[in-house]
Amino acid sequence: MLADFLEYDFLRYTFLTGLLIGIIAPLLGTFIVVRRLSLIADALSHVTLAGIAFGLLLEKKFAVTLITPLYSGMAFSVIGSIFIEKLRGVYKAYQEIAIPIILSGGVGLSVIFISIADGFNTELFNYLFGSVSAVSINDFYTILGISIFIVMIVGLLYKELFSLSFDEEHATISGIHAKAIHLLFIVLTALVIAASIRIVGVLLVSALMTLPVAASMRIAKGFKQMMFLSIIFGEIAVVAGLITGYYLSIPPGGTIVLVSLIILLISIAAKKYNFTLKKAHENNLQKK
Amino acid sequence: MSEPVVSMKNISYAYDQKTVLNHINFEIPKGAFMGLLGPNGGGKTTLIKLILGLLKPDEGSVQLLGGPIGKFKDWNRIGFVSQKANSFNKGFPATVFEVVSTGLTANVGYFRFFNKNHKEKIIQAIDQVGMLEYTHENIGNLSGGQQQRIFIARSLVNDPQLLILDEPTVGVDYENVQRFYELLHRLNDERQITLLLVTHDTGTITEHATDIVCLNKTLHFHGKPEEYTSLSEKDLSVFYGHPVNIVTHNH
Ligand SMILES: Nc1ncnc2c1ncn2[C@@H]1O[C@H](COP(=O)(O)OP(=O)(O)O)[C@@H](O)[C@H]1O
Numbered sequence: 001m002l003a004d005f006l007e008y009d010f011l012r013y014t015f016l017t018g019l020l021i022g023i024i025a026p027l028l029g030t031f032i033v034v035r036r037l038s039l040i041a042d043a044l045s046h047v048t049l050a051g052i053a054f055g056l057l058l059e060k061k062f063a064v065t066l067i068t069p070l071y072s073g074m075a076f077s078v079i080g081s082i083f084i085e086k087l088r089g090v091y092k093a094y095q096e097i098a099i100p101i102i103l104s105g106g107v108g109l110s111v112i113f114i115s116i117a118d119g120f121n122t123e124l125f126n127y128l129f130g131s132v133s134a135v136s137i138n139d140f141y142t143i144l145g146i147s148i149f150i151v152m153i154v155g156l157l158y159k160e161l162f163s164l165s166f167d168e169e170h171a172t173i174s175g176i177h178a179k180a181i182h183l184l185f186i187v188l189t190a191l192v193i194a195a196s197i198r199i200v201g202v203l204l205v206s207a208l209m210t211l212p213v214a215a216s217m218r219i220a221k222g223f224k225q226m227m228f229l230s231i232i233f234g235e236i237a238v239v240a241g242l243i244t245g246y247y248l249s250i251p252p253g254g255t256i257v258l259v260s261l262i263i264l265l266i267s268i269a270a271k272k273y274n275f276t277l278k279k280a281h282e283n284n285l286q287k288k
Numbered sequence: 289m290s291e292p293v294v295s296m297k298n299i300s301y302a303y304d305q306k307t308v309l310n311h312i313n314f315e316i317p318k319g320a321f322m323g324l325l326g327p328n329g330g331g332k333t334t335l336i337k338l339i340l341g342l343l344k345p346d347e348g349s350v351q352l353l354g355g356p357i358g359k360f361k362d363w364n365r366i367g368f369v370s371q372k373a374n375s376f377n378k379g380f381p382a383t384v385f386e387v388v389s390t391g392l393t394a395n396v397g398y399f400r401f402f403n404k405n406h407k408e409k410i411i412q413a414i415d416q417v418g419m420l421e422y423t424h425e426n427i428g429n430l431s432g433g434q435q436q437r438i439f440i441a442r443s444l445v446n447d448p449q450l451l452i453l454d455e456p457t458v459g460v461d462y463e464n465v466q467r468f469y470e471l472l473h474r475l476n477d478e479r480q481i482t483l484l485l486v487t488h489d490t491g492t493i494t495e496h497a498t499d500i501v502c503l504n505k506t507l508h509f510h511g512k513p514e515e516y517t518s519l520s521e522k523d524l525s526v527f528y529g530h531p532v533n534i535v536t537h538n539h
Pocket residue numbers: 303304308326327328329330331332333334335
């Protein structure tokens with residue numbers, strides 16, 4: 001089944017890109033979930049859509065090819081992420097209000113760009129739900145660069161990111177620069193979202209960041225273990241999702257999320273089963 | 289005699305217009321185990337925030353480990369267990385080891401990793417609070433009292449000279465409160481850590497502390513535990529602004 005993916009160039013780049021986002025999306029997703037920021041990923045993906053629509057508009061109306069939709073999507077996403085941090089500072093007591101503001105802003109801009117361009121149906125459909133055939137060699141190298149950058153930064157700042165996620169007050173008192181690190185983190189998140197959208201699509205990218213984490217959270221001991229398990233689940237979802245999507249002619253966003261959901265259900269069931277086993281064991285001990 | 293660990297001179301503080309601390313003068317001698325008592329809203333947490341430099345006094349000056357607080361850099365010499373410490377997200381997937389390691393994060397510095405030496409310190413701190421067998425357990429699976437021990441261990445990894453605890457025993461059952469005080473006593477005795485403990489357990493703290501301070505906007509009492517326990521209920525009701533019963537535990 002893998003044969004096609006290895007044989008055809010365009011599929012190979014999709015496949016390799018899939019492997020990359022299977023790492024970076026759950027990697028950042030781990031911090032996003034424990035910091036209860038899952039909805040921010042959604043807001044940013046809609047801002048990215050505006051950026052992509054802008055890129056497509058430039059391509060269609062002005063034949064600009066230097067700024068690809070990937071780049072314009074990234075730019076919008078990063079700017080949106082900085083806005084979110086600022087808004088969260090302004091509305092300290094109601095930080096989640098930043099999410100609908102940014103999300104609706106993103107959708108509003110997308111609609112405007114799309115209508116100026118008189119629509120771009122198929123491309124847009126690809127961006128909404130992901131596509132198997134969308135990754136060019138240039139996109140692949142850009143995403144490879146982003147992935148290396150993200151893994152490096154998360155590795156180097158792991159203990160600070162973890163400390164801030166666990167207890168922000170304590171981390172700040174002990175002298176960690178919370179504001180700067182939050183900003184950097186949310187910019188990284190924006191980059192991951194822009195990189196992932198090609199394959200999973202705007203509507204489902206946050207699922208790839210959060211579902212593998214939700215699954216591993218149930219069974220992992222500790223944070224590091226949860227992070228590694230999330231990445232493994234993310235990779236399984238991307239590989240299985242891409243292959244089934246391709247052979248069934250379904251946008252891979254749908255199949256990837258479906259596989260993630262199945263993994264999540266299995267982990268919930270596994271936990272429950274494990275739990276009842278323990279209970280039964282304890283009951284037996286009590287009887288003795 | 290060596291200089292005090294904390295010294296506050298003529299400190300006043302107000303949130304907006306509301307004066308919370310009014311001309312406070314007080315010192316924590318090196319090696320003391322100081323119990324800070326007072327009614328809710330009396331300004332205890334605010335006082336601690338001033339000692340930690342999280343708030344700036346409207347009036348007066350704070351000295352920490354012998355120097356003015358504005359120039360203080362050695363924050364890892366000060367351990368702090370916040371009042372909010374045990375209201376953390378109980379579902380947070382972190383092991384005891386991981387939680388205690390966060391105490392070292394700032395100390396180790398950016399772009400550096402924990403080495404063998406750091407890991408040994410983490411294990412030692414967990415051992416000191418008697419939680420070694422739970423090292424790789426998720427913190428959410430522990431009881432409230434055990435979690436408090438872990439937060440103390442997080443402060444201990446840096447070998448603090450001063451450990452400040454803000455109402456650490458709220459919601460911990462009687463048995464574990466006793467064990468908790470024994471642990472604090474040991475840290476004070478064996479490691480010469482100066483302690484500042486905010487609590488409402490007047491009965492227990494007077495058995496362990498070397499100094500007692502009562503705070504309600506101003507300092508109402510500063511003395512030895514024996515002096516505190518010999519105060520009449522009438523004296524105390526003046527501090528608290530309402531009648532009080534002195535609760536003593538019979539053993
Ligand atoms: N951030 C704040 N803004 C405004 N008022 C505050 C703030 N924090 C505390 N206060 C007020 O200051 C007073 C003292 O609070 P606090 O120091 O927390 O007392 P304690 O710790 O002794 O219970 C209380 O009346 C409280 O309502």
